[in-house]
Amino acid sequence: MPKISTRGTVMPASPIRKLVPLSDSAKARGLKVYHLNIGQPDIATPKVGLNAIRYLDRKILEYSPSDGFCSYRKKLTAYYSKFKMNINADDIIITTGGSEAVLFAFMACLDPGDEIIVPEPAYANYMAFAISAGALIRGVASTIENGFALPPIEKFEALINEKTKGILICNPNNPTGYLYSRTEMNKIRDLVKKYDLYLFSDEVYREFIYTSSPYISALHLVGIEENVVLIDSVSKRYSECGIRVGMLITKNKELRKTVMKFCQARLSPPLFGQIIAEATLEVPEEYMRDVYDEYLERRNFTVDTLNRIPGVYSPIPMGAFYTIARLPVDDTDKFCAWCLSDFEYEGQTIFIAPGSGFYADPTAGKNAVRIAYVLKKEELQNAMLVLEKALEEYNKIMNG
The missing domain is CATH 3.90.1150.10 (Aspartate Aminotransferase, domain 1)
Structure with missing residues (x-):
């Protein structure tokens, strides 16, 4: 065998x-x-999304563009502007769920043997995506005693070597529910800038923040715009897990060109999923x-x-x-x-x-x-x- x-x-x-x-x-x-x-x-799931499929008048179920429908990407820019995120349609690539966004980001940014530093506990599938890309996750443990706050930045720096290519965070965090503060995000920014690393930031839970502390996106951080790769998804905020629509967002044009090669190889993101997701942007x-x-x-x-x-x-x-x-x-x-x-x-x-x-x-x-x-x-x-x-x-x- x-x-x-x-x-x-x-x-x-x-x-x-x-x-x-x-x-x-x-x-x-x-x-x-x-x-x-x-x-x-x-x-x-919002009725406006369900109705987009229920009353669909379409003669052909065609491939969509490899980076997703332009109309959807343009409408997404208005959504992100509500969070003071300056994004244009060309910065956005639609993916088959947030999972594919993470996988394509790793495939485009990492070579076999490269390392990513991740605060732990962390979303379990990050490990699987890293293995798929031939990369290695290096964990930095946070503790339950302080609510899983960001570990001391010195612990991150101690792991950095010639194979280190990036830091991966989830904010708000899955599985802990922790929300990184402005001070913590600035510490991450400074480290990313110092060593010229990628910052992969999974931000699919931004709609669910139960504190007066502000939501600080990686795209709010000044001085590392070309280093940031933001991961997003409609699964959680609209209860649309099954439509498998996510986003990879970056200001790095060279990285977007590289990610598009993987997007083209898998042809296109879900047609029905994008129709539902675009309609759901009109949710009350x-x-x-x-x-x-x-x-x-x-x-x-x-x-x-x-x-x-x-x-x-x-x-x-x-x-x-x-x-x-x-x-x-x-x-x-x-x-x-x-x-x-x-x-x-x-x-x-x-x-x-x-x-x-x-x-x-x-x-x-x-x-x-x-x-x-x-x-x-x-x-x-x-x-x-x-x-x-x-x-x-x-x-x-x-x-x-």
């Missing part, structure tokens, strides 16, 4: 999805499974306010309830719709699997993502989980009760 590639062998399984077979088995046994493992909102402000208020309420409830469970601690996320919670168990990989395979409470169980998958070092994060508060408050209330009961039973078993 032919040998599997080294790249395929070292590619990590998704911590968010790897327990799906256990979840499916639990459902087959008749259990109600609360999905806190994945950032899939249960909030309705009331929709966005209601969604924001809903997530704020879910955040407050989830974090407050978690911190009332004996031995559990969660800092207060300032953005996105995730939190990292520390649990009173030694190995959350085993605990999360056990919840799906061996545990139930009144016909229910929970699906949460083990923390180890959000670190380059799989031995880190063993006492933590990521929880996505993307369910209605009533379901979150049930899920938190199930979690508390699961911890009680698991620790009884583990302690003999």
